[in-house]
Amino acid sequence: MIAPSLLGESLALQLTSQDDNLEILLDKKDINGLPKLILFCLEEVELSNSIKLEIHKLKERWEQSPVLIVLPKSIKLSSDDLMTFGSEGVIQDPTVELLRDTINILIGGGRVFKINNETNYNADSIHNSYGLGHWLLTSGLSQINKDLYTIDQIIAKKSINTFYLFILIGRRRELLTAKRLILWLWGPLEVLIESPIKSNNNKNIINKYNTDITIKNTSTNELWNVIYKRVKERLQDDLTNSTGELAALYSLNKSKRYNLLKTLLKEFSTIIIKLDSKDNREKGLEEILQSITPELRANTLRNFIDSYDRLKKNGVDVFISDFLVHNADLGILDDELPSIALIIDPILNNKPLLLDGDYLSIEDPRSIIQLETFILNWIFRTAEIVSEEIISSCSEWPELRKYFLNKELVSTRELERKRNHINTNNQLQNLFKKPVRLYESKRLYYTVKNNKIEKIITLEPRDDELKKLDWAQRQIAFIIELRDALAPQVQAIIQYLGDLIVLILTKVVGRSIGLIGRGIAQGMGRNLSKG
Structure with missing residues (x-):
């Protein structure tokens, strides 16, 4: 000691x-x-x-x-x-x-x-x-x-x-x-x-x-249990949204929203446990991850509500979970979501994480906190995509609105207004905000602080994603590049014109006005003296 x-x-x-x-x-x-x-x-x-x-x-x-x-x-x-x-x-x-x-x-x-x-x-x-x-x-x-x-x-x-x-x-x-x-x-x-x-x-x-991080040993199960516990503690039922986004997720009523977040965490934990087996390790992580997303979203839609819940649709009792799975597009991709391998690979293979220019071991508390941020971001982004599919199903099957959505969205007018708002925001994100973010090498993460969902902007190379943009999106990035290129010249021209205007006003106009005023004063003085 x-x-x-x-x-x-x-x-x-x-x-x-x-x-x-x-x-x-x-x-x-x-x-x-x-x-x-x-x-x-x-x-x-x-x-x-x-x-x-x-x-x-x-x-x-x-x-x-x-x-x-x-x-x-x-x-x-x-x-x-x-x-x-x-x-x-x-x-x-x-x-x-x-x-x-x-x-x-x-x-x-x-x-x-x-x-x-x-x-x-x-x-x-x-x-x-x-x-x-x-x-x-x-x-x-x-x-x-x-x-x-x-x-x-x-x-x-x-x-x-x-x-x-x-x-x-x-x-x-x-x-x-x-x-x-x-x-x-x-x-x-x-x-x-x-x-x-x-x-x-x-x-x-x-x-x-x-x-508060306690790791009893360095096994995969222990590391995941520590991360799982920390993430679960942050997914409370009274989370407030301070991001100005996630409109679809917060269109769900409180209980369904909380169950959706918890179910996504459980499904992610199931993936970790399955991939930790020797057979899956031999197949290769990338090969398995390709089929994970649709299967995970389908299991989430089946499990975050009671699988036996049914409602009348055209006079026939229909299982809600089955309808959602068959009606939803489970293959939608979120381009802003980092690869799930960034989370799974370090946990399963005990690989270090690169953070602020340093490679940190998986047992380092900063690595645990970083993985926690990755998982929270994955949960919120996946929950937003699943929520959009639920809202789309509620538009087709009105009886689902009271079951899933907030009270104000039971109205057809309010529901369609919300859908239009979500679609417009997605288009703005895809056409304008995404190219700008890629060009600036920024990535948006969602995390939880003080029981609030907040946004975090991090810097990371995204040149490969920038090259994959379509023509319209590239023009947005080109406009920003053009502005950056022309800004110094325009600033120099404006400064030169400003200096020129100051010179004209002070040296030419100001001196001329001074001479005129002096002549008037002298003339008045002579006239007064003569009088």
Whole structure:
């Protein structure tokens, strides 16, 4: 364990008291051989480069030992920065139990990243669990942390004079010393480790991490289970649409829309499981993926509603799912959707992902988050195509409208207006927005943030797709290229004309007006003097 002396001793005592199998060394001189884990505890995180350098040195000395970084509750670095440290685990503000479990997972070859959490405790529960003394202790530490935060905010503004700055730095040093002394005397590590609440069901604690990734091993099943769980948590029934698009998907009523998204995720998971078999691996991924899309959409239409649901059509009971499958065009392609192989191939074959110029292993948390974004984008785009087919079927079979669509779309007029709006938007996307996006090497992704569907624009080479555009679409790209080529010349001409006009107005017209005015003034002055 690498930690300040008081913190390290107290933490080691708490961990070994809960797990007799743990042996924690605080001095590197006591190490014989290769440590199974390096626990790196930080009280303050100011500069990420210094921490990266320290971890790099640890890796050079003990290359095969995983590194677990333990962070305080308040830090100035983002989760993106913390995931670039190169450690096997980063955990922020853990309980002793959570830290113990994390240590065991990393020793077993897994990875854990729990960053940017917000932990709230019920004050009454703390009072009842530990008594008045502990409540007073936590209140005092809370006040110290509040003062430290206020001082850090003032210092960060850099708008105070030097004398006042020295006073604030001195006050900050006093508060930190008082905090360490309290922790040394009373024991509970309120900075790095929140004291657990002793209750049977532990309902009084709310522990939420913005980045919560736990990988117990590097098998395909484990990696997919982690991604599947993260995607499923984001597909809530109350998702709001902030994209200005996905009109067909949000024409479905709330329950059908939610069932459609969940079913697409399950169907995708089924594909992963099937392709993970040895027989399918030998056939080749590309050969199998060619037949996946129509089959997957057909299974989705069959499974996202009850397969036994029937409605009257021309006086005859008809199974809704069968009608949708036979009436829908299951082979429609979305040109903006990346190849599904970009998602499946890394998961099945443990291939690295290229992200921001770096190849990242599939176990890297940034790879997990990137694959999660790919899958969410695939789900929303596929759901939009399936929803358009459902709306088309509702136009042919009016009885389906109450079953699938929002109330306002039961009206024939409103439904046709919605269909025209969707078709017009698709044509605009295909004729204008798509060529521009291809020429600018941009791709649009849909993802979920804060329970909202949002758009993300990423840069990636799309020259091959640009070459496949038809004549009309190429003209749009040519117009943009022509504008870029002519813009400097036009700008130079306008600037030259502007300078010429300023010269004429100031040097010619302005001087002429000045001479005329001077002549008038002199004439008036002479006339006045004569009078």
